[in-house]
Amino acid sequence: MKLFISFEGLEGSGKSTQVGLLGSRLKEEGIETLVTREPGGTRIGELIREITHGRENVDLTGVAESYLMSASRAQHVREIIKPALTANKIVVCDRFLDSSLAYQGYGRELGEETIWQLNTLAIEGVLPDLTFFLDVSPAMGFARRNGTKKIDRLDLQQKDFYQRVYEGYKKLAEKYTERFVVIDGTKSVEEVAGIVWEQVKSKIKNQRSNTHIKE
Numbered sequence: 001m002k003l004f005i006s007f008e009g010l011e012g013s014g015k016s017t018q019v020g021l022l023g024s025r026l027k028e029e030g031i032e033t034l035v036t037r038e039p040g041g042t043r044i045g046e047l048i049r050e051i052t053h054g055r056e057n058v059d060l061t062g063v064a065e066s067y068l069m070s071a072s073r074a075q076h077v078r079e080i081i082k083p084a085l086t087a088n089k090i091v092v093c094d095r096f097l098d099s100s101l102a103y104q105g106y107g108r109e110l111g112e113e114t115i116w117q118l119n120t121l122a123i124e125g126v127l128p129d130l131t132f133f134l135d136v137s138p139a140m141g142f143a144r145r146n147g148t149k150k151i152d153r154l155d156l157q158q159k160d161f162y163q164r165v166y167e168g169y170k171k172l173a174e175k176y177t178e179r180f181v182v183i184d185g186t187k188s189v190e191e192v193a194g195i196v197w198e199q200v201k202s203k204i205k206n207q208r209s210n211t212h213i214k215e
Protein backbone atom coordinates (compact mmCIF):
# COMPACT_ATOMS: atom_id res chain seq x y z
CA MET A 1 0.00 0.00 0.00
CA LYS A 2 1.80 3.09 -1.24
CA LEU A 3 0.51 6.23 0.42
CA PHE A 4 2.18 9.45 1.54
CA ILE A 5 0.40 11.23 4.38
CA SER A 6 1.57 14.49 5.94
CA PHE A 7 0.36 16.38 9.00
CA GLU A 8 0.54 20.15 9.16
CA GLY A 9 -0.35 22.86 11.62
CA LEU A 10 0.99 25.35 14.10
CA GLU A 11 2.91 24.31 17.17
CA GLY A 12 0.38 23.17 19.75
CA SER A 13 -2.08 21.91 17.11
CA GLY A 14 -1.75 18.31 18.33
CA LYS A 15 -0.14 17.20 15.08
CA SER A 16 2.63 15.08 16.59
CA THR A 17 0.14 13.22 18.82
CA GLN A 18 -1.98 12.41 15.76
CA VAL A 19 1.07 11.30 13.77
CA GLY A 20 1.88 8.82 16.55
CA LEU A 21 -1.71 7.58 16.83
CA LEU A 22 -2.12 7.05 13.09
CA GLY A 23 1.25 5.31 12.87
CA SER A 24 0.27 2.88 15.65
CA ARG A 25 -3.18 2.27 14.17
CA LEU A 26 -1.79 1.41 10.75
CA LYS A 27 0.78 -0.93 12.27
CA GLU A 28 -1.98 -2.62 14.33
CA GLU A 29 -3.85 -3.17 11.07
CA GLY A 30 -0.77 -4.96 9.79
CA ILE A 31 0.02 -2.28 7.22
CA GLU A 32 3.68 -1.56 6.65
CA THR A 33 4.14 1.99 7.84
CA LEU A 34 6.99 4.43 8.26
CA VAL A 35 6.61 7.36 10.67
CA THR A 36 8.99 10.26 10.23
CA ARG A 37 9.34 14.03 10.67
CA GLU A 38 10.80 17.24 9.29
CA PRO A 39 13.16 18.88 9.71
CA GLY A 40 15.01 15.69 10.57
CA GLY A 41 14.27 12.07 9.84
CA THR A 42 17.83 11.36 8.65
CA ARG A 43 21.25 11.74 10.23
CA ILE A 44 21.98 14.90 8.24
CA GLY A 45 18.43 16.15 8.72
CA GLU A 46 18.75 15.85 12.50
CA LEU A 47 22.00 17.85 12.33
CA ILE A 48 20.15 20.51 10.35
CA ARG A 49 17.37 20.45 12.95
CA GLU A 50 19.92 21.33 15.62
CA ILE A 51 20.76 24.47 13.66
CA THR A 52 17.19 25.48 12.84
CA HIS A 53 15.95 24.88 16.41
CA GLY A 54 19.01 26.06 18.37
CA ARG A 55 18.01 29.01 20.56
CA GLU A 56 21.47 30.51 20.05
CA ASN A 57 20.90 30.76 16.29
CA VAL A 58 18.84 33.94 16.38
CA ASP A 59 21.03 35.33 13.57
CA LEU A 60 19.83 32.67 11.09
CA THR A 61 18.28 34.56 8.17
CA GLY A 62 14.94 33.62 6.66
CA VAL A 63 16.64 32.71 3.38
CA ALA A 64 19.25 30.49 5.06
CA GLU A 65 16.47 28.88 7.10
CA SER A 66 14.57 28.14 3.86
CA TYR A 67 17.60 26.44 2.32
CA LEU A 68 18.22 24.42 5.48
CA MET A 69 14.61 23.17 5.56
CA SER A 70 14.87 22.30 1.89
CA ALA A 71 18.25 20.58 2.38
CA SER A 72 16.82 18.48 5.20
CA ARG A 73 13.90 17.57 2.90
CA ALA A 74 16.21 16.61 0.02
CA GLN A 75 18.03 14.17 2.27
CA HIS A 76 14.75 12.89 3.70
CA VAL A 77 13.08 12.28 0.32
CA ARG A 78 16.14 10.53 -1.12
CA GLU A 79 17.06 8.42 1.93
CA ILE A 80 13.74 7.66 3.58
CA ILE A 81 10.51 8.72 1.84
CA LYS A 82 11.14 7.56 -1.73
CA PRO A 83 12.56 4.15 -0.76
CA ALA A 84 9.63 3.55 1.62
CA LEU A 85 7.05 4.43 -1.03
CA THR A 86 8.86 2.29 -3.57
CA ALA A 87 8.63 -0.57 -1.05
CA ASN A 88 4.83 0.04 -0.94
CA LYS A 89 4.79 1.38 2.58
CA ILE A 90 2.56 4.06 4.01
CA VAL A 91 4.65 7.07 5.00
CA VAL A 92 3.27 9.27 7.79
CA CYS A 93 5.24 12.48 8.01
CA ASP A 94 5.11 15.14 10.71
CA ARG A 95 5.43 18.22 8.42
CA PHE A 96 6.57 18.34 4.78
CA LEU A 97 6.72 20.90 1.97
CA ASP A 98 3.60 22.80 3.16
CA SER A 99 5.48 23.75 6.34
CA SER A 100 8.06 25.54 4.20
CA LEU A 101 5.36 27.22 2.11
CA ALA A 102 3.55 28.37 5.27
CA TYR A 103 6.51 29.26 7.54
CA GLN A 104 9.07 30.53 5.03
CA GLY A 105 6.72 31.54 2.21
CA TYR A 106 4.13 33.31 4.36
CA GLY A 107 5.65 33.62 7.85
CA ARG A 108 8.99 34.96 6.62
CA GLU A 109 7.22 36.58 3.66
CA LEU A 110 9.57 35.10 1.07
CA GLY A 111 6.63 34.11 -1.13
CA GLU A 112 4.90 30.80 -1.74
CA GLU A 113 6.15 30.59 -5.32
CA THR A 114 9.78 31.29 -4.40
CA ILE A 115 9.74 28.63 -1.69
CA TRP A 116 8.06 26.17 -4.01
CA GLN A 117 10.81 26.70 -6.58
CA LEU A 118 13.50 26.36 -3.96
CA ASN A 119 12.05 22.96 -3.03
CA THR A 120 11.57 21.48 -6.50
CA LEU A 121 14.97 19.79 -6.52
CA ALA A 122 14.48 18.52 -2.97
CA ILE A 123 11.12 16.79 -3.38
CA GLU A 124 11.97 14.92 -6.62
CA GLY A 125 8.31 15.10 -7.62
CA VAL A 126 7.10 13.50 -4.38
CA LEU A 127 4.01 15.17 -2.89
CA PRO A 128 1.67 13.90 -0.18
CA ASP A 129 -1.49 12.06 -1.28
CA LEU A 130 -3.21 13.30 1.85
CA THR A 131 -2.38 16.28 4.06
CA PHE A 132 -4.13 16.82 7.38
CA PHE A 133 -4.16 20.43 8.49
CA LEU A 134 -5.01 20.59 12.17
CA ASP A 135 -6.67 23.96 12.41
CA VAL A 136 -5.79 25.65 15.67
CA SER A 137 -5.40 29.45 15.88
CA PRO A 138 -2.06 30.94 16.97
CA ALA A 139 -3.57 32.02 20.32
CA MET A 140 -4.88 28.53 21.03
CA GLY A 141 -1.61 26.94 19.88
CA PHE A 142 0.36 29.17 22.24
CA ALA A 143 -1.93 28.41 25.16
CA ARG A 144 -1.72 24.67 24.54
CA ARG A 145 2.01 24.33 24.25
CA ASN A 146 2.81 26.62 27.14
CA GLY A 147 4.88 24.60 29.54
CA THR A 148 4.60 21.40 27.53
CA LYS A 149 7.94 21.51 25.75
CA LYS A 150 11.34 23.13 25.70
CA ILE A 151 11.19 26.53 24.03
CA ASP A 152 13.28 26.56 20.83
CA ARG A 153 14.32 29.28 18.38
CA LEU A 154 11.16 28.89 16.33
CA ASP A 155 9.01 29.35 19.41
CA LEU A 156 10.58 32.75 19.95
CA GLN A 157 9.00 34.35 16.87
CA GLN A 158 6.62 37.28 17.13
CA LYS A 159 2.86 36.72 17.24
CA ASP A 160 2.30 38.31 13.81
CA PHE A 161 4.70 35.73 12.33
CA TYR A 162 2.41 32.90 13.50
CA GLN A 163 -0.66 34.76 12.28
CA ARG A 164 0.89 34.90 8.77
CA VAL A 165 1.81 31.19 8.96
CA TYR A 166 -1.77 30.38 9.98
CA GLU A 167 -3.28 32.43 7.15
CA GLY A 168 -0.77 30.81 4.79
CA TYR A 169 -1.91 27.32 5.79
CA LYS A 170 -5.52 28.29 5.16
CA LYS A 171 -4.62 29.55 1.67
CA LEU A 172 -2.78 26.30 0.92
CA ALA A 173 -5.76 24.24 2.11
CA GLU A 174 -8.06 26.21 -0.22
CA LYS A 175 -5.65 25.84 -3.13
CA TYR A 176 -4.84 22.14 -2.81
CA THR A 177 -8.29 20.82 -2.00
CA GLU A 178 -7.54 17.46 -3.67
CA ARG A 179 -5.12 16.47 -0.91
CA PHE A 180 -5.85 18.80 2.04
CA VAL A 181 -8.23 17.78 4.81
CA VAL A 182 -8.85 20.53 7.34
CA ILE A 183 -9.71 19.31 10.83
CA ASP A 184 -10.84 21.49 13.71
CA GLY A 185 -7.87 20.99 16.03
CA THR A 186 -9.85 22.12 19.08
CA LYS A 187 -11.74 18.81 19.04
CA SER A 188 -10.62 16.09 21.43
CA VAL A 189 -7.64 13.88 20.57
CA GLU A 190 -10.03 10.93 20.06
CA GLU A 191 -12.37 12.87 17.79
CA VAL A 192 -9.51 14.13 15.62
CA ALA A 193 -8.01 10.62 15.47
CA GLY A 194 -11.43 9.29 14.39
CA ILE A 195 -11.71 11.78 11.52
CA VAL A 196 -8.12 11.05 10.44
CA TRP A 197 -8.75 7.31 10.46
CA GLU A 198 -11.95 7.58 8.38
CA GLN A 199 -10.10 9.60 5.73
CA VAL A 200 -7.13 7.25 5.65
CA LYS A 201 -9.38 4.20 5.46
CA SER A 202 -11.27 5.59 2.48
CA LYS A 203 -8.01 6.51 0.74
CA ILE A 204 -6.71 2.96 1.28
CA LYS A 205 -9.99 1.52 -0.02
CA ASN A 206 -9.81 3.70 -3.14
CA GLN A 207 -6.24 2.70 -3.80
CA ARG A 208 -7.06 -0.96 -3.39
CA SER A 209 -9.95 -0.75 -5.83
CA ASN A 210 -7.75 1.16 -8.30
CA THR A 211 -5.07 -1.48 -8.14
CA HIS A 212 -7.65 -4.30 -8.07
CA ILE A 213 -6.25 -5.75 -4.86
CA LYS A 214 -8.92 -7.47 -2.79
CA GLU A 215 -9.44 -6.28 0.82
Ligand code: TMP
Nearest residue numbers: 011038039069095096099100103104154
Ligand atom coordinates in the same frame (compact mmCIF):
# COMPACT_ATOMS: atom_id res chain seq x y z
P1 TMP B 1 8.07 20.79 15.42
O1 TMP B 1 8.91 19.59 15.23
O2 TMP B 1 7.82 21.15 16.83
O3 TMP B 1 6.86 20.79 14.56
O4 TMP B 1 8.99 22.00 14.96
C1 TMP B 1 9.32 22.21 13.67
C2 TMP B 1 9.55 23.69 13.52
O5 TMP B 1 10.19 23.92 12.29
C3 TMP B 1 8.26 24.47 13.51
O6 TMP B 1 8.46 25.71 14.15
C4 TMP B 1 8.02 24.72 12.06
C5 TMP B 1 9.41 24.81 11.50
N1 TMP B 1 9.52 24.41 10.09
C6 TMP B 1 9.69 25.41 9.15
O7 TMP B 1 9.75 26.58 9.48
N2 TMP B 1 9.78 25.03 7.84
C7 TMP B 1 9.75 23.74 7.42
O8 TMP B 1 9.83 23.45 6.23
C8 TMP B 1 9.58 22.72 8.44
C9 TMP B 1 9.54 21.28 8.03
C10 TMP B 1 9.47 23.10 9.75
